[in-house]
Amino acid sequence: MKDSEIIDLYWARDQRALTETDMKYGVYCRTIADNILRNPENAEECVNDTWLNAWRSMPPHKPGILRIFLGRITRNLSLNRLKYLTAEKRSNSQGEIALSELSECVPSPHNVEREFDRRELTRIIEDFLVKQNSIKRIVFVRRYWYMDPINDIADKMGISQSKTASILFRMRKDLKDHLEKEGIEL
Amino acid sequence: MNEKNEKILMAIGDISDSLIEEAECMRKLPKRKLISAVAAACVILAIGGLWFANRKQSLPMLEVSDYFGDMGYEGIAVYDISEYKNTSPWNEDIDIETLPVFENNWEYDDHGEITGDSDFDREAWKNEIEDRLEELADKADISILGATTIRVSFEEPVFIGEDIPYSPDFEQIQMIAEKLLTDYGWLLGMDEPVVDITGGNHNIYGEKHYSISFYDGAGTFEQQLLNKSFNSVGFGIWEGELTSIVFNRGDFTEKLGDYPIITSCEAEEMIRSGRYVTSVPFDLLGNEEIGKTELIYRSGDWENCFMPYYRFWIRMPDDFHVLTWPEGSIEYGAYYVPAVSNEYIADTDIWDGSFN
Numbered sequence: 070m071k072d073s074e075i076i077d078l079y080w081a082r083d084q085r086a087l088t089e090t091d092m093k094y095g096v097y098c099r100t101i102a103d104n105i106l107r108n109p110e111n112a113e114e115c116v117n118d119t120w121l122n123a124w125r126s127m128p129p130h131k132p133g134i135l136r137i138f139l140g141r142i143t144r145n146l147s148l149n150r151l152k153y154l155t156a157e158k159r160s161n162s163q164g165e166i167a168l169s170e171l172s173e174c175v176p177s178p179h180n181v182e183r184e185f186d187r188r189e190l191t192r193i194i195e196d197f198l199v200k201q202n203s204i205k206r207i208v209f210v211r212r213y214w215y216m217d218p219i220n221d222i223a224d225k226m227g228i229s230q231s232k233t234a235s236i237l238f239r240m241r242k243d244l245k246d247h248l249e250k251e252g253i254e255l
Numbered sequence: 256m257n258e259k260n261e262k263i264l265m266a267i268g269d270i271s272d273s274l275i276e277e278a279e280c281m282r283k284l285p286k287r288k289l290i291s292a293v294a295a296a297c298v299i300l301a302i303g304g305l306w307f308a309n310r311k312q313s314l315p316m317l318e319v320s321d322y323f324g325d326m327g328y329e330g331i332a333v334y335d336i337s338e339y340k341n342t343s344p345w346n347e348d349i350d351i352e353t354l355p356v357f358e359n360n361w362e363y364d365d366h367g368e369i370t371g372d373s374d375f376d377r378e379a380w381k382n383e384i385e386d387r388l389e390e391l392a393d394k395a396d397i398s399i400l401g402a403t404t405i406r407v408s409f410e411e412p413v414f415i416g417e418d419i420p421y422s423p424d425f426e427q428i429q430m431i432a433e434k435l436l437t438d439y440g441w442l443l444g445m446d447e448p449v450v451d452i453t454g455g456n457h458n459i460y461g462e463k464h465y466s467i468s469f470y471d472g473a474g475t476f477e478q479q480l481l482n483k484s485f486n487s488v489g490f491g492i493w494e495g496e497l498t499s500i501v502f503n504r505g506d507f508t509e510k511l512g513d514y515p516i517i518t519s520c521e522a523e524e525m526i527r528s529g530r531y532v533t534s535v536p537f538d539l540l541g542n543e544e545i546g547k548t549e550l551i552y553r554s555g556d557w558e559n560c561f562m563p564y565y566r567f568w569i570r571m572p573d574d575f576h577v578l579t580w581p582e583g584s585i586e587y588g589a590y591y592v593p594a595v596s597n598e599y600i601a602d603t604d605i606w607d608g609s610f611n
Contacts, residue, residue: 073337133272133544134272134276137272137275137276140275141268141269145268148264148265167264168260168261168264169260171260171263172259172260174260174263187262187265187266187269190263190266191266191267191269191270194263194266194267194270195270195271195274195542198270198274199540199541199542202528203277203524203527203528203541206274206277206278206527207277207278207280210270210274210275210278211278213264213267214268214270214274214275214278215278
């Protein structure tokens with residue numbers, strides 16, 4: 070079924086929307102949730118919650134790209150659940166590992182001038198990403214948006230794991246410089 | 256979770272759809288290049304590079320054309336990209352390994368007259384149309400436009416039906432197309448005519464217009480794509496009257512070969528990295544929103560050769576103002592990437608990236 074038809078089902082409050090969404094984008098969303106949580110039960114709950122959130126937001130929302138709209142919901146729900154799960158104990162999920170990697174991007178306190186809101190921070194990160202070549206950009210987004218494991222990214226990109234890790238290491242360093250240059254305080 | 260790391264992670268979560276979509280294109284492209292390089296090296300070393308090397312050598316390199324005619328730039332204004340219609344046999348789920356490319360032996364001389372040494376018999380093509388028109392031919396002026404297009408203009412416009420407005424909406428235009436198919440299907444010369452309604456975008460006065468044509472949907476996907484791009488029949492309608500019929504036919508007399516085709520995902524990656532040609536006076540940054548992707552042949556008489564391209568309709572930034580479109584509308588510009596695999600595209604100053 071086409072995305073526009075699935076969206077129409079949501080707008081018509083037709084519960085087939087949920088079945089069709091699960092059939093078409095279940096694997097996509099489960100992969101994101103599982104990357105972040107590394108726990109099938111928790112991942113499944115987040116995916117089910119994704120459909121519920123989609124049901125609540127359409128209408129009034131009409132997503133431009135349904136797949137990414139759903140992926141965003143799954144990612145946010147999974148990160149929230151990860152936050153809850155790791156409040157007391159550490160896990161070894163890709164979400165947790167990716168999160169610790171990003172500590173390298175946090176600007177030093179003495180270099181900052183003002184506090185930025187999330188939208189502004191997103192804009193600056195996007196500005197950083199569009200200045201990279203496409204390979205670097207894709208590696209970065211796969212790691213920190215989709216939370217793919219490094220070996221998966223390396224395999225799919227046809228480059229070595231060490232090369233992938235090296236690209237990410239340099240990008241985190243460059244992103245930190247970029248954020249400092251923009252005067253970011255987190 | 257560390258609060259500062261979390262802020263960055265959540266901010267990354269909000270990056271634009273286009274960046275997330277681009278990252279879906281990672282599948283296989285660089286890996287395939289690597290495999291191709293390794294495979295080619297092994298084959299060449301081991302058995303003298305028989306098949307792979309010969310195949311590549313047997314296909315001529317192709318030059319990308321950056322000329323799009325003298326009609327300004329190619330842009331459309333819509334309130335939503337779904338308003339724009341263009342029927343096509345292609346969609347992103349179709350697997351294509353190769354598509355044919357044809358030499359264009361036609362060119363314009365200094366006086367704007369078409370010349371060339373093609374084996375295409377234009378007079379025979381015109382005679383075929385005259386025969387097909389039967390008694391309608393007596394009421395029409397039949398002329399050859401450009402290289403291979405026949406235009407039939409009616410001296411007295413032919414009445415189609417009552418209550419057809421100046422600017423019909425999509426449903427009305429579909430009904431008109433169906434009526435044309437019923438009344439004139441016999442002169443199309445097609446086994447399975449497909450109604451091809453193109454347009455739906457707004458002009459600077461806010462009016463919406465569509466054009467009606469037909470192409471033969473019989474045969475393989477490749478045949479259908481060639482028919483759509485080259486072998487269509489268009490109907491000129493003006494306030495409920497049929498004023499002209501335009502018969503297009505591709506000149507396929509000199510086939511250069513069947514060329515490997517890249518996926519739309521791979522083409523999108525090229526767009527993002529600045530490898531494209533366009534008539535739009537705006538250089539892409541690489542993160543723009545893609546409204547629609549099409550696989551087409553550029554079929555203008557001025558093309559170097561007739562080869563397939565991916566056409567991306569890309570949303571122009573809000574401060575891009577060359578023309579004044581209706582308030583609230585969104586402008587999309589056409590950007591092209593050759594659909595033929597990069598290894599067969601000649602590195603000219605247009606295509607090595609320096610042009611853009």
